[in-house]
Amino acid sequence: MTDFVCDYNVGCHPLILRRLEQINMVPTRGYGSDKICASASEKIKKACNCPDAQVEFLVGGTQTNQVVISSMLGPTDGVISAKTGHINAHESGAIEATGHKVIELEHHNGKLDADEVSSYLETFYGDENHEHMVYPSMVYISFPTEYGTIYKKTEIEALHKVCKKYNIPLFLDGARLGYGLMSPECDLTLSDIARLTDVFYIGGTKVGALFGEAVVFTHGNRPKKFVGLKKQRGGLLAKGWLLGTQFDVLFSDNLYFDISLNAIERAMELKNLLTKRGFPFLLDSPTNQQFVILENSFFKKLSALVGIEFWEKVDENHTAVRFATSWATTQKDIEELAGILDTI
Amino acid sequence: MTDFVCDYNVGCHPLILRRLEQINMVPTRGYGSDKICASASEKIKKACNCPDAQVEFLVGGTQTNQVVISSMLGPTDGVISAKTGHINAHESGAIEATGHKVIELEHHNGKLDADEVSSYLETFYGDENHEHMVYPSMVYISFPTEYGTIYKKTEIEALHKVCKKYNIPLFLDGARLGYGLMSPECDLTLSDIARLTDVFYIGGTKVGALFGEAVVFTHGNRPKKFVGLKKQRGGLLAKGWLLGTQFDVLFSDNLYFDISLNAIERAMELKNLLTKRGFPFLLDSPTNQQFVILENSFFKKLSALVGIEFWEKVDENHTAVRFATSWATTQKDIEELAGILDTI
Amino acid sequence: MTDFVCDYNVGCHPLILRRLEQINMVPTRGYGSDKICASASEKIKKACNCPDAQVEFLVGGTQTNQVVISSMLGPTDGVISAKTGHINAHESGAIEATGHKVIELEHHNGKLDADEVSSYLETFYGDENHEHMVYPSMVYISFPTEYGTIYKKTEIEALHKVCKKYNIPLFLDGARLGYGLMSPECDLTLSDIARLTDVFYIGGTKVGALFGEAVVFTHGNRPKKFVGLKKQRGGLLAKGWLLGTQFDVLFSDNLYFDISLNAIERAMELKNLLTKRGFPFLLDSPTNQQFVILENSFFKKLSALVGIEFWEKVDENHTAVRFATSWATTQKDIEELAGILDTI
Amino acid sequence: MTDFVCDYNVGCHPLILRRLEQINMVPTRGYGSDKICASASEKIKKACNCPDAQVEFLVGGTQTNQVVISSMLGPTDGVISAKTGHINAHESGAIEATGHKVIELEHHNGKLDADEVSSYLETFYGDENHEHMVYPSMVYISFPTEYGTIYKKTEIEALHKVCKKYNIPLFLDGARLGYGLMSPECDLTLSDIARLTDVFYIGGTKVGALFGEAVVFTHGNRPKKFVGLKKQRGGLLAKGWLLGTQFDVLFSDNLYFDISLNAIERAMELKNLLTKRGFPFLLDSPTNQQFVILENSFFKKLSALVGIEFWEKVDENHTAVRFATSWATTQKDIEELAGILDTI
Secondary structure (H helix, E strand, O other): OOEOOOOOOOOOOHHHHHHHHHOOOOOOOOOOOOHHHHHHHHHHHHHHOOOOOEEEEEOOHHHHHHHHHHHHOOOOEEEEEEOOOHHHHOOOOOOHHHOOOEEEEOOEOOEOOHHHHHHHHHHHHHOOOHHHOOEEEEEEEEOOOOOOOOOOHHHHHHHHHHHHHHOOOEEEEOOOHHHHHOOOOOOOOHHHHHHHOOEEEEEOOOOOOOOOEEEEEOOOOOOOOHHHHHHHOOOOOOOOHHHHHHHHHHOOOOHHHHHHHHHHHHHHHHHHHHHHOOOOEOOOOOOOEEEEEEEHHHHHHHHHHOEOEEEEEEEOOEEEEEEEOOOOOOHHHHHHHHHHHHHO | OEEOOOOOOOOOOHHHHHHHHHOOOOOOOOOOOOHHHHHHHHHHHHHHOOOOOEEEEEOOHHHHHHHHHHHHOOOOEEEEEEOOOHHHHOOOOOOHHHOOOEEEEOOEOOEOOHHHHHHHHHHHHHOOOHHHOOEEEEEEEEOOOOOOOOOOHHHHHHHHHHHHHHOOOEEEEEOOHHHHHOOOOOOOOHHHHHHHOOEEEEEOOOOOOOOOEEEEEOOOOOOOOHHHHHHHOOOOOOOOHHHHHHHHHHOOOOHHHHHHHHHHHHHHHHHHHHHHOOOOEOOOOOOOEEEEEEEHHHHHHHHHHEEOEEEEEEEOOEEEEEEEOOOOOOHHHHHHHHHHHHHO | OOEOOOOOOOOOOHHHHHHHHHOOOOOOOOOOOOHHHHHHHHHHHHHHOOOOOEEEEEOOHHHHHHHHHHHHOOOOEEEEEEOOOHHHHOOOOOOHHHOOOEEEEOOEOOEOOHHHHHHHHHHHHHOOOHHHOOEEEEEEEEOOOOOOOOOOHHHHHHHHHHHHHHOOOEEEEOOOHHHHHOOOOOOOOHHHHHHHOOEEEEEOOOOOOOOOEEEEEOOOOOOOOHHHHHHHOOOOOOOOHHHHHHHHHHOOOOHHHHHHHHHHHHHHHHHHHHHHOOOOEOOOOOOOEEEEEEEHHHHHHHHHHOEOEEEEEEEOOEEEEEEEOOOOOOHHHHHHHHHHHHHO | OEEOOOOOOOOOOHHHHHHHHHOOOOOOOOOOOOHHHHHHHHHHHHHHOOOOOEEEEEOOHHHHHHHHHHHHOOOOEEEEEEOOOHHHHOOOOOOHHHOOOEEEEOOEOOEOOHHHHHHHHHHHHHOOOHHHOOEEEEEEEEOOOOOOOOOOHHHHHHHHHHHHHHOOOEEEEEOOHHHHHOOOOOOOOHHHHHHHOOEEEEEOOOOOOOOOEEEEEOOOOOOOOHHHHHHHOOOOOOOOHHHHHHHHHHOOOOHHHHHHHHHHHHHHHHHHHHHHOOOOEOOOOOOOEEEEEEEHHHHHHHHHHEEOEEEEEEEOOEEEEEEEOOOOOOHHHHHHHHHHHHHO
16 A cells, blocks of 8 residues: 555665664674774765764654753753653653653644744743742754644754753754755755754654664753663663764765655655545645645545545545655555546 | 732741641651551542542642552553643653653643543544544543633533543542532532542642642542552652642631632622723633733833733733632731732 | 673663664654563563563662662651662762762671561661651662672572561562573572562663663552652653663563573672682672672783773782673683683 | 660650640641651751751661662662671561662671771772673671670771771661760761761660651762662651651750760660679670670579560570660669579
């Protein structure tokens, strides 16, 4: 069945699998202290144009958010997130489980507004009465957001400035980073991301890898005892080179960007296809996730033929659904969808 | 200086101090396993008209919220609170520090709306996709709220019904319970509170005691190993009878209610006084906290002469302040305030 | 270089890699809700002879211990472990990070003694004074242990009996389960393990898989909301079928046991080789880890030619080292070691 | 009944109660930001001969240990304690509940041995392989210990030196500090304690106060955001001046030391009394707790007439019990005990 359910529904790019086969029986040092991880780190630092960066590999997104955030906050500190942020809404309380509050601010199509963040911080730090409140000590954003939207360069610059002013880190969750960077509406480079954030991660799970996320501490600011913290949170992979290998392949020959671009091109084809047929969209997403509003009866018929995801109820008769493309989506998938739409 | 800063600015009711003197040198068993605590528990159960209740004493409000909530939630569970709820806004992340998310819903003058709680729970439990979200497994309300407002009986009945439907406990924070119950607008009795909630606490710190809160599990539902949990959270007082003694006095001869009524009568006098002089109120509070809007220059002059608390900025030129009365406020205090207002 | 450093120094059994290739581009449901995981679960239940079992897959050992233990303990509960137990000594405080104490008892070549466990529990539950202590509410053992030793059937039966008496679960960490079961000294079957424990896990990372551990709740006792807990602890793999696939292969055609047996046969050859040459052993291990005492100068020379792991200092002039075989160790590896030993 | 059950079985020194009465109706600022707390802090700093110290008040011992330890450790850090240390054995896992391991070392009559601490730290920090272990990042001792024993000055100096070498803080739990300092065998002053530790606390609960402990950070090393941390752990008393007042009285006119001395003098009388009558002691305690071995039948008879505490079984026929004197014990109490012993 043609499948647009999500961007983690198939395995990995064939080049990764090939490399895993090549090294399968080669004895390698454990826990990420191997040469492949070192090589992948170097390639990532180069791609970020960021020689002082420190790169760490983890297995999945929630784990990454949990390890990074808990490693950078003190016991009374919390992290600011949009109400819709992944850490606030869809990680089963992984941040709170480490003892930290997620401080939710309003979202604007999934994004935080720098002025609103600034106001919150100003109130907090400007008044003597806030010792009984959680210290807002980090700002978390995702790029793209849960709604597929992306920040403009000026927006991230503004958040960067606010964070600098209050001397708190800006953390960017890049579970789908490639799909953001390759969007036609994106005016940021990977190098900009590295320059404007204190820590971010490059998602592998949703962008060509079997699993794995590469965290980049952008200016030598990796917390001490970080290996211990990864271990403590259950995130230190024994065969760490499996992570290094995947990112080494992804960051060779521009692969990460090329396959991200494929997802975007297919998404734009899909968007055109649906737009032409008159389907309304929940919002205007420039990345690989497209949120479309369907009549309930049509939704029922379509979902029997194509893999799509229920997103939310719009009203009694309408449902918003998500179509996700990925590095693996083909033009043939889009054509099949077109064919199916013609038959319903 | 006349002082309306808060309701915890003086010691305790003289009868309590007298009793503490009387028993000061009498050897007594530690950790709350003494006869005075047992006596106080019985009096509270009687006042609640709730023979199956189990009473536990703790030292302060944040500690009580932390111990109660963490004792009743599983590891992936969270507690619903109004955005302005004390646990969400003013306890330095005490709930999150035990690993649990505070799930904030909108407030209406400090109160939760039962329909909105119901909608949230319905969405959560009605859909298959929520395994990645924190389970809303308790509802927390306060009575009175942070804004001095109180729930009507029908409102608490509605919340009770919602909680029953989803089989989750309703917890009422009664740090100022007496001031709520004695409000002229209150149509609930202590017995109603006990009947309509699963657990609540009777505040002592702000209502006549030096310190101390009495938790009431209303139907034999005290979590197992509760003494251990109090100990673990640093809330098990070695000389537990200090808590029992205070509540034993407060729940003798209607004292708790009588002194609560005093606070309310003084608050109403204060409200009249300010209303007559034309001061606008931030909202209409029927309890011991009154929120008044002052011109900034007037605020400056007044606060040099009377103890009041900054609450929030209203606009460039106006500030909301809080006047709090308590069991200890006298008519003379009100008269002095009137005199001061005349002179400014 | 011939490598006996550890049992997680190469990738996975070739059959697993082949299967991963076959399904690489097949769209599959996420988070372990797929048919491959279901199939693997069934095979494991059958191998355990345990139709009421519930199987859950996780990525690594520390994560598994953390998720399982924290899911089965209440807030004041702790878990009993041998002083040398992995959770007590080598997981960076992963259990404490979830709020639970590891209660250490003495070890006997890595093992707990059932009588000592019983005495501890008897003292605890027999006396009124223990409310200030952590409740020992689970017993954790590993099979094989950190020292490669294994429990006899009578020993596990005794632990099982003690746990039943005090109504607390017995949890067996089987990170190297295959290597224990295939030991010539083992008188237990997988079915015995399932019958005598409440929960255990079958290690994949060290026994033929790239990564992955299969948890078996042996009698329908999987904690509620377990998916949420996996998510919260960062252990819910998006592409969960990667775990299911690996175990599906391992539990087809007896593969898990056959490759485990290979590790044991190579370990016994290695043991003979070293014994014949007169090397003393730190202790007598019947499984794939062999602990040998070397003169420091010899250790230095040998470790330049063969991968071995420093274990501990024995005295000024001697060092204990570990040789580990695995499913991937070949007779040729053993022969090469013999050759090297001849040349030093 | 004559009562030697514990040193927290009566209220407080009458001077404290008198002062509480005097200030009972005086409006005072909340949360410890008042002048009485400031005055008490100054007196304590002076008594410690430690002008750079920072003093913080908390309600009870477990709470104090929890707040202090969790405020000074990073997420992967643990605290070294004697196996018998209060935090390890009798606080219901309060330290682990904040995510930190208590690393237990052997005790010697309740005390840590500096050489053994040094060896542990040396092994840990001297080897590359310890990233998977909890970092020993603080040393916790109590003075007197659980067994009433005290450290010699040379012993604390040795611990101080070890901690300095590894750059980790030394924390002294002084729940019964006065009783240690006033022991005839003590060669340390309060000023020595302040000089040789990084943080310690002066117990009030067991030494003349109703409740309360005064934490002393000895060299300007109070952790940032400490008020917030107290709040988060449920330890920020609304009427903070209740704590300040008690310590202000205790540290006026040498009261704390004088009443501590009384406890020691009574303890020595009690020790002589029991020694003369031929009772064996579990160990030789120079402070206010005396551990005596009784025949079971004698124990039964005695405990019907005098309050004493069961400590542990010695053998089939003998039981160790604790007699505790306190600031409130009188010579008459000792005489009554003598009379009772004569009659059994």
